[in-house]
Amino acid sequence: MQVVSVKKALDGSIAPDSKVEVRGWVRTRRDSKAGISFVNVTDGSTFDPIQVVAPNTLPNYEKEVLHLTAGSSVVCRGTLVKSQGKGQSFEVQAEEVKVLGFVDDPDTYPIQPKQHTLEFLREVAHLRPRTNTFGAITRVRHVAAQAVHRFFHEEGFFWVNTPIITASDAEGAGQMFRVSTLDAMNPPRTDAGKIDWGKDFFGKEAYLTVSGQLNVEAYCLALSKVYTFGPTFRAENSNTTRHLAEFWMIEPEIAFADLNEDANLAERFLKYVFKAVLAECGPDMKFFEERQQKGVIERMEKFINSSFERIDYTDAIEILKKAKKKFDYAPEWGNDLQTEHERYLTEEHVGRPVVVMNYPEKIKAFYMRLNEDGRTVAAMDVLAPGIGEIIGGSQREERLDMLDKRMVQFGLKPEHYQWYRDLRRYGTVPHAGFGLGFERLIVYMCGLQNIRDAIPYPRVPGSAQF
Ligand code: 4AD
Numbered sequence: 001m002q003v004v005s006v007k008k009a010l011d012g013s014i015a016p017d018s019k020v021e022v023r024g025w026v027r028t029r030r031d032s033k034a035g036i037s038f039v040n041v042t043d044g045s046t047f048d049p050i051q052v053v054a055p056n057t058l059p060n061y062e063k064e065v066l067h068l069t070a071g072s073s074v075v076c077r078g079t080l081v082k083s084q085g086k087g088q089s090f091e092v093q094a095e096e097v098k099v100l101g102f103v104d105d106p107d108t109y110p111i112q113p114k115q116h117t118l119e120f121l122r123e124v125a126h127l128r129p130r131t132n133t134f135g136a137i138t139r140v141r142h143v144a145a146q147a148v149h150r151f152f153h154e155e156g157f158f159w160v161n162t163p164i165i166t167a168s169d170a171e172g173a174g175q176m177f178r179v180s181t182l183d184a185m186n187p188p189r190t191d192a193g194k195i196d197w198g199k200d201f202f203g204k205e206a207y208l209t210v211s212g213q214l215n216v217e218a219y220c221l222a223l224s225k226v227y228t229f230g231p232t233f234r235a236e237n238s239n240t241t242r243h244l245a246e247f248w249m250i251e252p253e254i255a256f257a258d259l260n261e262d263a264n265l266a267e268r269f270l271k272y273v274f275k276a277v278l279a280e281c282g283p284d285m286k287f288f289e290e291r292q293q294k295g296v297i298e299r300m301e302k303f304i305n306s307s308f309e310r311i312d313y314t315d316a317i318e319i320l321k322k323a324k325k326k327f328d329y330a331p332e333w334g335n336d337l338q339t340e341h342e343r344y345l346t347e348e349h350v351g352r353p354v355v356v357m358n359y360p361e362k363i364k365a366f367y368m369r370l371n372e373d374g375r376t377v378a379a380m381d382v383l384a385p386g387i388g389e390i391i392g393g394s395q396r397e398e399r400l401d402m403l404d405k406r407m408v409q410f411g412l413k414p415e416h417y418q419w420y421r422d423l424r425r426y427g428t429v430p431h432a433g434f435g436l437g438f439e440r441l442i443v444y445m446c447g448l449q450n451i452r453d454a455i456p457y458p459r460v461p462g463s464a465q466f
């Protein structure tokens with residue numbers, strides 16, 4: 001008797017007629033008149049459940065098997081046989097079905113075997129992993145994360161774990177969560193009885209990081225090719241389908257490199273991850289294609305097979321101004337591109353991914369390198385058909401005097417960034433990097449409409465019951 005996952009039981013690697021044990025949760029149960037029950041069991045290892053054929057000769061057939069409902073947990077032992085039924089390769093002819101846990105009150109169990117709306121499932125975030133959809137999203141997320149690490153490892157990058165608690169606002173955007181120290185059992189109170197959150201983290205202001213970039217730059221200027229991949233936090237009070245207050249970001253950083261090399265890296269990277277997901281998540285991707293968004297697979301294949309178009313921001317504005325399309329916001333040099341502009345450029349103007357480069361310096365972060373023209377910075381956004389901006393990056397300002405000027409211009413105090421300035425004082429080199437919101441990538445690959453479905457427990461204004 002060998003214990004096997006449902007994936008292994010179905011994939012043909014176990015010899016037919018072997019004795020196996022599969023463990024999992026019941027999806028559905030159907031009873032035939034001939035006194036046989038067909039119980040579909042899933043353990044999350046793969047998209048499809050395995051069919052367990054339970055005859056009424058089992059000692060607990062009447063008392064237990066006939067009471068199995070969706071969500072019950074079982075351990076099934078029997079013979080793995082080639083299935084006669086359509087749609088499945090193997091099934092288990094059960095000799096034993098042990099029930100570990102029934103579902104209390106099956107009528108009110110939230111995950112009924114029918115299609116639920118994603119809005120409803122967000123309210124049961126602890127149970128939604130049991131659905132087809134969230135099982136598939138979870139597996140794709142895992143495979144994509146593995147591919148991210150594999151890509152960088154193969155390219156000679158080192159993974160650097162940057163801190164979550166920081167003192168600096170890495171984006172200069174001012175949308176941070178503050179960290180305080182306090183005795184949670186006995187918090188200090190103001191006179192009005194409210195919790196006094198204090199001001200500091202052991203005597204210093206501290207926040208949750210918005211980006212690991214500044215920290216990873218320090219490692220880049222020693223190990224040459226590095227990346228971070230971890231949680232980041234933005235206290236933006238925006239209730240949109242594209243923003244989370246807590247999301248995972250991938251940020252590579254390369255030394256002795258300019259913006260073009262940065263764009264090359266972004267292109268290789270995205271294609272690598274897409275290829276891995278298509279190759280390793282076949283059944284899950286087929287499900288997204290059928291149930292989430294028709295065309296997601298083709299969209300990824302096209303992405304892999306096309307070279308990215310590069311357009312200067314200034315040219316992009318001209319293209320948008322000449323476009324016949326009516327935009328909600330008129331394109332104007334000096335303003336950031338709106339999603340409608342981005343989608344026009346990538347979907348209608350060129351029909352493949354676009355890298356927009358060299359944005360006006362006023363609308364981009366302080367650390368971006370000022371171009372010769374004095375009015376643009378070496379910034380890039382990668383735009384993908386069907387979504388718009390997916391990656392943001394830049395060549396960094398490696399000249400100390402220029403960096404100081406830009407900090408002052410952005411209202412930042414250079415003395416708060418001494419360590420970051422040191423990197424320009426001691427052996428500075430041109431370097432560049434980018435950031436990819438991991439959940440935006442998941443949304444894109446799975447054809448989701450809302451970023452809240454791309455992370456197990458979404459953190460958005462008003463959430464946090466889980
Ligand atoms: O454009 P952003 O703010 O750039 C940075 O943080 C740089 N430090 C990156 C770098 O150059 N190392 O964010 C980068 C990416 C965006 O393109 C988007 O994919 C994602 O992070 N992102 C979010 N994803 C989910 N929810 C949010 N609130 C996000 N804000 C940004």
Ligand code: MG
Pocket residue numbers: 391392
């Ligand atoms: Mg951006």
